[in-house]
Amino acid sequence: MNTVFTIGIFLCFFLQFLLLTKKKAPTSDRILAVWMFVIGLHLFSYYLYYLGFWEKYPHMSGIHHPFPLLHGPFLYLYVLFSMKSDQRFHWKNYLHFGPAALFYIYMIPFFFFYSAEEKLMVNHGELDDYTAFIIFSLFAFFASGIGYAIASYRLLGWYEDLRNQNFAYKESIDLSWLKYFIWGIGMIFLISGIVVMLEWGLGVHFGFNTDLVLYVPLVGFILFLGYSGIRHRNVFADGTSQIQQIVEPKPSGEYLRSGLKAELAQQYHGKLIALMNTKKPYLEPKLSLGNLADELGITANHLSQIINQYEDKNFFDFVNTYRVEEFKQRVADPDNSNYSILAIALDSGFNSKSSFNQVFKKITGKTPTQYVSDA
Known part of the structure; x- marks a missing residue:
């Protein structure tokens, strides 16, 4: 088990170094680098607990307690910034880390005002000052991990629609590998939650350290995420983004307020079909909605509306049919x-x-x- 933790900790800090030295690294890479650092600290601090250092040095106890609340937000923000053209990190993004900050604030008395003996008593369950907080923490950890996994997966679904609305190809902008990682993270938190509820709530004894249900699989996912993240190029902004017009998917009802009159839309639809049949722009492998809109002399939003309304298809299906x-x-x-x-x-x-x-x-x-x- 020592080898597993050593490999995991080393990988975290090594992958963080590779990500930070990556040329023209977008915000998503920087987020992944910080996440790798946080996971490394989390594994290292738990490893010290696993080796019994909390018994020798009680003042180290509790340092990593709120860390599980950080993984969900990092996952979500990494997925989000892998898709955004706007790579600026806004103050609202920091709110995702609010729960972890509140946990640390609540634990200030434990960190600074409890003696070493009192901390040992809390760790051994002999002092119940933080018993309710620990139980609440466990529920919060699993709710955060599963909730953010679901939110991240839904975000990927939105990305699929966005990609199909703007591009006629999938290569080099495919984040399908991230689906498996999200599922993995979600399953780790779900299974860990079930195990803890059975152990704490029903008194089931598993005969092994159930914390390892969370930490051991995490090491494997570190390797997978780090490798995939380093290879991945940001979809819309990699430091030299050439995509100028990105159209977000809209419900059909919103087209009524688009300002494009039916007569004009029909004219542009006729021009679009004529262009597809004569110049055959679809022969360009990396054709985008913006490129085709420029050919027609209209906005990408209006072209997307015309394709959706008159062809009943998204841009990806429209072009690939040709x-x-x-x-x-x-x-x-x-x-x-x-x-x-x-x-x-x-x-x-x-x-x-x-x-x-x-x-x-x-x-x-x-x-x-x-x-x-x-x-």
Whole structure:
């Protein structure tokens, strides 16, 4: 077990160093770096408790107690700033750390006014001054971890809509790996909460230190998050962001107040279809809503409205429908018989094999291989 903690602590501080030395690191990387540092401190302080240092040095006890309240906010803010074009950290973002700060304020008497003997008595349950607070803390820890995991997952769902509304490709802006991490964090807090409730509430004895249910899996997720986070480039702002117009998903009812009259919208829709059929902008693998809006001479918001209203699709599906049709035409051309399916797909505007297979199956109900065989 000593090896597990040593590896986890080392990884935290090493990954923090790599993130802070990353060139043109966006706010999301800085948040992840601070989070790695906090996790490292958390593991280190608990490791000292695990080794029995609290018994030798009682004044060290309780230092890491509010730390579990920090992981949920860091997770949420990392996901949030991985998607935001505005990379400024506002004062409202600090409010997420308010509960942890309140916990430390409440523990000031314990830190500064309790003697070493009194702290030992609290740790052993012989002095019940903080018993109610500890029970409340446990519920707060698990509620915070699970709650922020749910909020972060919902935020990723919003991001999926945002991406599909603005981009006709998924490669290099995919945060699907983060879904697994969010699920993992949520499950760790959920399982830890169940174990603690069974142990404390029902008196179930598991025969091992149940704290390790939280700390051991955390070490594995440190490696996964650190590796993925270092490789990840911020979606909308990496220090040299080229994306100028980002349209947020809107309910269809909001288009009634957009200011774009029906006649003008129909005209632009006709121009859009003509542009797609003549210039074929969808052949550009990294086509964005902003790029296409510039071609038409309208705002990205109005173009998004036109596509959603007249095509009943988001931008991603709209563009890739044209790419699928382009692929069908090219694969039916005898001149292309010597080319592979992937080569024709890439020439049709797709950016990767995986994206092509997913989109083609979604639109046609068949895999590309099945379609070509049946043709």
